[in-house]
Amino acid sequence: CSIVMAQTTIRGKVTDNTGQILPGVTVKANGTPNAVVTDATGNYSIKVPPNATLTFSFIGFATQNVQVGSQEILNVTLTITQNNLNEVVVVGYGTQKKSVVTGAISGVKGTDLDSQPVTRIEQSLQGRTSGLTIAASSGQPGSASTVRLRGFTSFGTGKNDPLWVVDGVVIDAGGIGYINQGDIESIEVLKDAASAAIYGTRAAAGVILVTTKKGKSGNLSINYSGYYGLQEPAKRLDLLNGTQYATLRNSALVAAGKAAPYANPALFGAGTDWQSLVFNNSAPKQNHEFSISGGSEKATFFTSFAYSDINGIVATDISKWNRANIRLNATYKPAKWISFGENLGYSHSVNSGVGETNREYGGVLSSAINLDPLTPAIITDPAVAATYRADAVRDPQGRPYGISTAVLQEMKNPLAYIQTRLGNYGWDHNIVANAFSDIEPIKGLKLHTSLGTKMAFYGGDTFTPVAFFNTSTAPSRSSLSRSITYVINWNIENILSYTRNFGKHNVTLLAGEGEYKDGNARGTTTTYLDIPATTFDQASFRFNTLAANRTTSGSDGTDHRINSLFSRVQYNYDEKYLATALIRRDGSSRFGSNNRFGYFPSASVGWVPTLESFFPKNNVVNFLKIRGSYGITGNDGIGDFAFVPTIGSGGQRNYTFGSTNTEVINIGYSPNAPANPDLKWEQTSQTDIGFDATLFQNFTLTVDVYKKKTTGILGNPPIPAYTGYGSFAQNISDMENKGIEFELGYRKQLGNFNLGVNGNASFFKNKVTKLVAGQTYIDDNSATFQTLGNITRTYINQPYNQYYGYKSAGIFQSQDEVNNYKSTNGTILQPNAKPGDTKFANLNGDNIIDANDKTILGNPNPTMSYGLTINLSYKAFDFIAFGSGVGGAKIFQGLRRLDISAANYQTKYLNAWSPTNTSATLPRIVDGDPNQNYSKFTDLYLESGNYFRLRSVQFGYSFPRSMISKIGMKKLRVYVLSENLFTITKYSGYDPELGVSNDAGGGAVYGIDRGAYPQARSFLVGLNVGF
């Protein structure tokens, strides 16, 4: 007989933790065959035996078991498991379900970036994903950051910048600043060669894919978000005040056997605080974004308008930036088999800059640090003012700005400098757009055609009046310059793909063709000298100066063209066994016929053991995917025409014949360096092994280990000068990077309380494995510092470009110590040293301290980077904290001018060695520095560059829907936010985050501080509104 158990019917609604209804959730009564699925309104109804347990499961959400009691209504809220495995990620030329991706791809969603007040995309990525090391090069609004993916890939600057692709259009690293953050749907970072190889020759330093927002069919969605706030410098240096300065200068001069210049230092008091004159404690920053999107079955659109306006915290009057953006994305689907559309982004920015942002030769901040505190900022005493020259710069009241008589050269009164640059500005217009069509004649077969362009127009107007800053810096002719450049790059791609499932075999085939052109910038600069204007506003090209005082120069870029063929096979069996293989062939105009074409293959495989029947069911490992990949990518980032023997002209070939006023400067021509027709691609091969896992339902973990090796790094190795010709490009060096990356996520819901934590950490190890035979080091791309010469060097079997200088062996405490510091043959090594001077280590053991005693002093490049995001919400309140940091880096603290003995000091120099302070770590300060305590590069210039920075902390409140829906709103959220609230670091300068910048000198060297413009700390209030 059969026993019929009493069954009851349970009803309920399933929602997610934001209250959204969830259709399609499987509801199963355990121990019975009964199972149902929630309907379109999220409701279900199931018959269950008494005391049954219901299991609610839905892909992307944590499975929930609920014991049924006596109730008939059971509403359930499901929690999203992190990194929704069902979600789709953008891979090169397509998309793929995350659970079957076999490459190492990290992503950031646009929603994670909402309300983060950054204005450049690099900053959006900073600290968000593993593998990326990002450092701002300057705190000046609108400045680019340095982006390195998995350490260094090559030598030099440009070749280490990843390739940016926005909606399929290739953008150079400098141009990516055009994009408005609010328009970003997602960013994917293709880290391993297997993922990136489909971008072939430009992919060696990694590829970053940016997808902009598209409209969705359905309701019209209207959104506004904006913020406004103030910024301030996060830190000030402790510099000597007037009395301290005069005291220290007196003792330095007396130590040098000279007279003390300041009879009574106490009279000077605090003196001038130059820092406070250039810093702004309330520099406004604001951003507004407005978007409308929507669509129907046949068409969708996304339109946005955004405006950002930021004033800098240093010399605000000449440090401003604003940008306006418009985006028009649309798709049309007139028939089932065809769709077409366009993505168009336009931006226009206007900026004025302080000039050099990390440079000791005249940067505003550098002047503020180095100027003596005894010089008044403004001369208020008419008697003193009368002694100033007529062309000294004056404030609007006619009072001259103080001119230091002690600190000269490029160091200018920053107020005077600001006064002369008022009004100067730069501008740009960027249009990045593509038009595309997708044709699907039979199911699964798609032809995608895209025509993309990146157009940029940029320039600026600069006026330099006649001014007397000091006897060394006194432009005596006014000049007005205008420069205009335009660039039009384009690319065309045709891609054919076919997707089909044969039972459990899922296959996607892809073949494509592309043509790309960039590099054809064309520009002109016109300069008029001696125009009768004293300010930018008066200056105009309408002034008719002498023809001889009008100069124009033009510039022409060189086309860089690439054409490509590529194909890919993606296969999986039941989403359990995964494989991808691809190959790309690129031809580049940068190489000679011997090596014009390069082939870039890659293969990757994956296995999902948790889907195997033999995998034990458990609550520890919910999902596991193991991946492995190998691939080859290329780099053609060298100059053009290195493979053709050419004749060159230029200043290094010209010569003058004839008398004064009748002379002719003749233009000379001679061969350039010999050609190298065998020049070929730099190749980077990379192996990556990793896994993605979901653990204990709430944790996600991704780990990747990789080894990448770049061979044939292009360089111009030193050749004997007796040949008479210069060095020519060759494929010479090899470099290796190893690393491990972790991304860990956790998400938990406890009633109304939600917690989310995301962390990532990356560790890099870099080593140069090959240089020209017989060479143990190269000085290519070395950083230099004032009179110290090169301060970095690349040694074989060592990391790229490390600090290189003298090792200090302490401080001589007595004349006896000086006399006893001898070489092996008995000579005194530093006969002219005095007690208090630095003892330089005689590392090579010979009888002289010289350049051969220099050694590696540290690594400027971080060896680890990490980031941490915490999301908390309780009912309508939310809290987000996000921070990131780096480790293993050393900073060169070069804030003081070495060649200006009267330059001001930081207060730590008050503790320099003196006969009464013999335990000091800093050597004695003596005018002229005869022992070169400070004018030889020793470890005393290096400081730890490790830091952790709380990049943003945000607290928000969302008004309940019940309240706002009455006025038609879907969303109303207000928040307060602070950027860079604190930075944990031991670094003594303004800011330990020091990217590579042109000002900071060549060489792709991080961490050189010459008085860099620091990042601001801000306090903002913001608003998000949705209809």
Place this chain on the structure above:
Amino acid sequence: CKNELDVNPQERVTLDNYYKTQADAFAALVSVYDRFGFQAGGLYDKIAIMDAACDDHLAGGGGPSDINDLQVMSTYTLNSNVGPESYLWSKGYSGIYRANVLLSKIDAIPMDAAIKSRYIAETKTLRAIFYFDLVRFFKNIPLITGTIDPSQMFDVVQAPPADVYTLIIKDLTDAIPVLPATVPAATEGGRITKGAAQALLGKVYLQQQKWPEAAAQFAIVNGTTPGQANSTYGYKLLPKYADLWNPLNKFNSESILEIVHSANSQGGWGDAGASEGNLLDIITGPRGYSQLNSTAPDYYSGYSFLVFTPEFASFIHNDPRNFPTVANLDSLQNIAKSAKYTPGYNNTGFFLNKFIAHVANKTSVGTNYDLNFPQDNYEIRLADTYLLEAEALMKAGQSGVGSRAYQLFNAVRARVGLNPVELNMDNLMKERRLELAGEGQRWLDLVRWGIAGQVLQKRGFITGRNEIFPIPQSELNNTKLQQNKEWGGTL
């Protein structure tokens, strides 16, 4: 599809398409001349090195490592890695390369035959100049007369100095018959003349202690009657010594070979060495100079290099050439109170007046004043060749009162109003030191006379070592070159 990748090199003229016309040949010749006048991007030239090295000057500048190549020269702490030797070496060899390229290509260029042979003669003279400097500075050097294929660039070996001298003499004797006796100064001033090549040949012979041969060449240059105009070339001592240092007085009758500079090239800081302006002018100027009243010279504020030693200042103090040679800034500042300046490193207050830039000569083109002063430098001038001929004749036995040697020697003194004195080695050495002070001759003279060690010992000069420069270490890496034994090598 493949052609799509062929980008037109545009301004990059390919080697195969060049050296086709007379204009191409001229541009190639200009590039050889450029190396003759080539100044280091680090703001110095051969004269600055020679001055810093000799007993009359200190390096000066803004600090103990400002233009470090001059500092280590002055203190004799240079070595094969640090010092001005790389500049001297590469200046010479890049000039030789350009000369060799032109000599190998010019034969095939269809052009006026007379012009072609003149270009060849100029090129050979310039090549001789490069080699003469290199062999004096580095002794054992590679002798290259063609272009080196990159595949063989590490196989080059050094030649005996005698072979180098043989080539120098051959190049000059080939060139002399072809070179013009004079050139129109307005348009061609600065180009090599017959007299310049002969004066050079004289110096080459003198260096080899071939006294009669040297004297013979100098005699042609100096003319039959010392002190009077040379009837062939028109050379004549300027009546006023100070006029030699007027930057506008180019190609004057005393000038035999000049390095030409111009105020008009708009040289900039991006590549200071590429400026056609004279960098000596800016580096020798006093720092932080300002004129307090118009009695003070209108010096342009400079970088205070190559100050005279107090010893030299007192040596020249009572000589008529003192004022044109030495600018006494302390006197201007403290006694006349007509100017102010900021003392630099090694400051003595005595500046090299022959070169200091003047505001009046500031360029009117562009705004890069510092790097664009128009003054020329004398590579060879007549007072020099007078004294050299006198020296050669004296070495050959002639020095008596009334002899040609005596007349030449005293013509130089007479020009500045000094009474004749006996011609002997001691007086001749004093005269050269006074007459040619700061012009880069002193150090070469001391070495030639064999007394450099004695005079410069206090500066760190080591006899048997510092008479030549170390071959740059970068030239020894991977090559077959060997360091000279003076610098610890094997040659």
